[in-house]
Amino acid sequence: MSDETDYIIVGAGSAGCVLANRLTESGKHRVTVLEAGGTDMRFYVQLPLGYGKLFYNPAVNWLYKTQPDPGLAGQQDHIPRGKVLGGSSSINAMVYIRGQKVDFDDWKAAGNPGWGWDEVLAAYKAMEDNEAGADEWRGQGGPLFVSKNRKGLHWLVEDYIAACGEAGLPWNPDFNGATQEGAGTYQMTIKGRRRNSAARAFLHPAMKRPNLRVITKAQVLRVVFEGNRAVGVEYLQDGQRKVLRAKAEVILSAGAIGSPQLLQVSGVGEGALLQRLGIPVLRENANVGAHYTDHHGLNYTWRMKVPTYNGILRPWWGKAFVGLQYLLTGGGPLSKSINHGGGFFKTRPEHDRPNMQLYMQAFSTLLPRAGERPLLTPDPFPGLSLGLSNCRPTSRGHVRISSADARVHPEITANAYSTPEDVEEMLLAVKFLRRVMAQPAMARWVEGELRPGPEVQSDDDLIADFRARSGTVYHQSCTCRMGPDAATSVIDARLRVHGLEGLRVIDAASFPNLIAGNTNAPSMMVGWKGAEMVLADAR
Template sequence: METPDYIIVGAGSAGSVLAERLSAGGRHRVVVLEAGGSDRRLFVQMPLGYGKLFYDPSVNWMYRTEPDPGLAGQADFWPRGKLLGGSSSINAMVWIRGHRQDYEDWQAAGNPGWGWDEVLSAYRAMEDNEAGGDAFRGKGGPLFVSANRDGLHPLVTCYIDACAEAGLAFNPDFNGARQEGAGPYQLTVKGGRRNSAARAFLRPAMKRANLHVVTGAQATRVLMEAGRAVGVEYRHGGELKTLRCKAEVILAGGAVNSPQLLQLSGIGPGALLQGLGIEVLRDNPNVGDHLADHQGINYTWRMTRPTYNDLLRPWYGKLAVGLRWLALRDGPLAKSINHGGGFFRTSPDLDRPNMQLYCQAFSTLMPREGERPVLSPDPFPGFSLGLSNCRPTSRGHIRLRTPDPLAAPVITANAFSTNHDVEEMLAAVKFLRHLAAQPALASVMAEELRPGPEVVGDEALIADFRARSGTVYHPSCTCRMGPDEGSAVVDASLRVHGVAGLRVIDASAFPNIIAGNTNAPSMLMGWKGAERVLADAR
């Protein structure tokens, strides 16, 4: 393999965008090392097929956290994408940029160029929004974003009407002028197929002669010489190989794998690395620290009207929607299960929404072994309202368990470890019941199934959400951006502090967690990160 200018480790949401932008123009030779395999699989391309990928080790790292006191001692399950497109190939496809103030906070923390005006310009350049271009939305960019206005389940209208009755106004675009309100979610779906980062960015770029993608290549450490990253060691086809580069190594493995690889390479908490027999090349205890994630829970009701359970549960319903999708790329399989949602404040004193809503016209109370039963829901008309916290204050960490690069790291989530997060979630679940009591929803509900009407009082509600909450798959901030190595891992250009020729460009570099789904800001990291790399190259 010819020596490239840039090595990108990870072909996920950020890595796919990086590969496209760095290889554009043909000036730079780029190699992408991806531990997983191809995204050309039926249930990857089928939007609602992601339930089949939830426990599939061929496309999923299938991590487990340490037992978490905040989740009643449970070890939470963390699916992460292990294929081209990364988690954008197995996620629920909801496209949320985050609140404008999130980015103002990033810039105020000492990260110039990451304020709202700058990221809005990048998002507009990146997107081809079905709703059309305007001051907030982009048109003509490489990433098609569905406005998701057609084919919504009828109960979504009931949900939106109930939100209005509860004081939460309709919002046609959470990525527009304001985030607060209720409405349909924009989705990364194009032509009835998942529009992952791989489909939108990487695969078109793979036609270029100066981009080479190696699948089944798991990086084991960054090669260092005299304080500079010069290449990557990786396992491929059962062999240990090395690849050197002329310019830079860029880690884009995400919030778990990027800090893991830094630690394996001798960059991280010195005492931990010494204890594992790893030579400390740069002692920075922030590597793997500051882990932030959104915690979510569903409340579920039996309905008096049909839901997707009635359609997707019986074999003949599965056959009908499957044939419809195969023939027309249409119907329930052509969308996320999250048709609608929204953002609200648990207190009017807050300056912005602190909770996210999810409206799902189906339910999965009855588990199936080895599968998230999105395609095999409950045998009754079920309906779920979910929520997740937008700005939790609880923080965890990622640590090597062993110097074996193929072993999963220790993930300590520390969910609900602050009183702030517990009190906020308590207020939020009370709002879910308030929402369900509004005439537009109450008129079509038969009974509450989870947690059940017997769960009342603050202690019982807290015990319930500790027992039933879990990640909504948005880990971030473990190699966070900031001007000072005393509190961060990378600078505003995403260069690792104190190490030449090495950057981290993915969700691990978020200075703070974004309010909303993290796939859009992960792609943003790749887009703006590439700008910084190319600017330095010039």
């Protein structure tokens, strides 16, 4: 291939992999994907529980940090983002959640035709091959296998679900079904014994086609424009600057941090910021990098009277046992995410939808947050964690470049818990964790609370604790949000950048608002629907 192609996709992440697959399907279009990271053919990428080893690994991870955050007691939060084929779908916890019906009806109501629940449900069903079978809610026969994740779970999951029921949160057999509310087990992007990332499900099959080129270790530095039209990108590979031209379109799929950064260094963003850094302003739009939204949460941890995964994953002989179990049977703890159970609940009965998400882990790691995420070396005693995160935060942050050089990380300001509503809702939520663990089904197995500990009781102390111990749950979004008006958004409902030609943003940055739940599934869905729009417009 020459240095010209029809479509350039910047980023081989959750959305980019789907785009690459769908845009090359007909054989009519030449597509080039530029990925700053390398291959996903790594042991700990493919091993489902191996993601703990990827959490601080610069070989596969951008290792972003936020600005010191008053909402998190002044701490800088660690933000892992995938720098590898598959993007963050190659380093995440593999939980598959689509979002609530009302989330997408909100997208449509915000002036984005084509993005209501009925339309996105059709896309979800088309892309899925759900192990639970096809029905009104789920699809079968698509390229993305989704595991129903019912076998081989720790036995405490059943008691956790029973305790939730005793606390007033009933069992829900399918968080991607008729309703999201309730307690149950998560569907997972795991196939066989391996992680089923967007790269495995969508990109690798497409790479067999002659009209797809994937260039790895290629960091895009800027979008190249002629007038108001994007005509290509400049990128760096092996120390050499290269230019790739696009006959049709440039598509940014670099994620909620990378996509606004690339727009800004290319002259699209807040004029004063760009001028301060010596970047000529091509298109003034202060919404680029604004409206940053993320879910934040934390774990409460208990010491248990009965064995948890700590006892088998910590000692050398236990590691040997689960390794052999995985190699011989494809099963055991290494074949799963650590989030075996979960759920969604309302902090107040008057809420019209769940506003908190639960994560149950028969497992604990009370080691410091910085430097390592020791999933494969847990605590030396039986521990269990219940985690939660807010689904509908009202706090907003921003992503702003601090340099005209795209290789320099942008400044990420999260503003966690910066509104009274977010603080009040989290306070109610952490009290619910204790309520669940006090129910007979779980209380009988508990020796004592370790974090934050029984001495933390007052509202002020509980708030101080969750500020000190919370962090991102890795669902950054909305920084190039979709909307009908350039005064409040970056792209239109067809994902085209307002005021420019030949340029789209198709990834989690495009979300008009953050959905309730994990963002990998909706990011892939945006890629699926985005490809349909690109192909329709090409016709």
